[in-house]
Amino acid sequence: MESDAGDRFSNANAYEAYVGRWSRLVAQPFIAWLEMAADRAWLDVGAGTGILSQVILEEASPAKLVGFDLSPDYIEFARRQIQDDRVAFIVGDAATIAFEAPSFDVVVAGLFLNFVPAPQRAVTSMVEAVRGGGMVAGYVWDYGGQMEMMRHFWDAAMQVDPAAHEMDAGQRFTICHPDNLRALFQSVGLEAVDVIAIDVQTRFRDFEDYWQPFLGAQGSVSKYLRGLNDERRTALRDQLHRQLPTTDDGGIPLMARAWAVKGIKADSV
Ligand SMILES: C[S@@+](CC[C@H](N)C(=O)[O-])C[C@H]1O[C@@H](n2cnc3c(N)ncnc32)[C@H](O)[C@@H]1O
Incomplete structure (x- = not known):
């Protein structure tokens, strides 16, 4: 299952x-779906800027929450955003982090x-950190299907640049598929594995609200845009302008689908 460690x-x-x-x-419907007690x-x-952690605090009343991430900048941001005695960001x-295992009820x-080079290794670490009977869960975008913001971007990129095909997140991130997520979780011994689609509305105010954030994008899109010359970037922008659905008020109404997966660690593991 391919991934890409180069998406910084x-x-x-x-x-x-x-x-x-x-x-x-x-994050909100995802946390509700886990049905974890307080x-x-x-x-x-991979807590990043603390988005999921914030929702856990608001919706799940945790006793304790640890968020960790490779990016010092993101962790610093998360620490500034969330100041709560129950929380530690590290x-x-x-690939290498080790906790006094298994000390968590849910990971x-x-x-x-x-975004990790070896998703199976990452899920194995998650399983190691959770107690028997505890839950491991996650979500990823449906890059190849209904994550429309990204789908439009890569489809437009392939219109103006045949080389974009290789970078298309829809084909690179094979793990972002319900069957592959289920197989991944089952392959590390998790039980009662379940996968659902979570659909949300992603409405952009206007074209600039859609396009500008791509210019400061993180991850694979950033890597791709950095490699384009001005002419190609303008062609991509124009292609997107033509391609995106627009309402009378200039808004761009898209939807985004995430695949969510959860499984239970056997008591005896
Ligand atoms: C797309 S962001 C998701 C952040 C957050 N969970 C969210 O939903 O917004 C992916 C995150 O994974 C982190 N990441 C990637 N590889 C990692 C690794 N090997 N260990 C820890 N974090 C990693 C990145 O730094 C980044 O913050």
């Missing part, structure tokens, strides 16, 4: 405008599993 994240404010605002909309110990892997790599990861 470092600008917290840009992330908020780009995808953070939409991740927040998914006063549990949570671990948020900088760390999911979650929002928009993370496609």
Whole structure:
């Protein structure tokens, strides 16, 4: 299952405008779907700017919450945003981090599993951190299907630049598919694995509200745009302008689908 370790994240404010605002909309139904009781110990892997952590605090009344992420800039942002005695944010790599295992009741990861080079290794670490009977869960965008903001971007890119095909998140992030997510969670021994689609409305005020955040984008889009010359970037912008659906008031009404997955660690594991 392919992923890409080269998609770096470092600008917290840009992330908020780009995808953070939409991740927040998914985080709410995702946390509700987990149906976790209050006063549990949570671990948020790839916590980024703290979007999912904030929703856990608001919706799940945790006893304790640890968020960790590779990006010092994001963790610094999360610490400034969320000041709560129950919470600790730490900088760390999911590939090497070790907790006094297994100390968490639930381990979650929002928009993370496609950004690690070895998703199975990452989920194994998540399983190691959770107690027997506890839950491991996450969500990723449906890049190849109904994450329309991204789908329009890559479809337009392929119209103006045949080389964009190789960078298309829809085909690179094979883990962002319900069957593959289910297989991944089952492959590490999780039980009662379930996958659902979470659909949210992503309405852009106007074309600039859609386009500008891409210019400060993080991850694979940023890497792709950095490699384009001015002419190609303008062609891409024009193609998107033609292609995107627009309402009478200039708004761009799109939807975004995330695939959410959860599983239970067997008591004996
Ligand atoms: C798309 S962001 C998601 C952030 C947040 N969970 C959200 O839903 O908005 C992906 C995050 O994964 C982090 N990340 C990528 N590889 C990582 C690793 N090996 N260990 C820890 N964090 C990692 C990135 O720094 C980034 O913050």
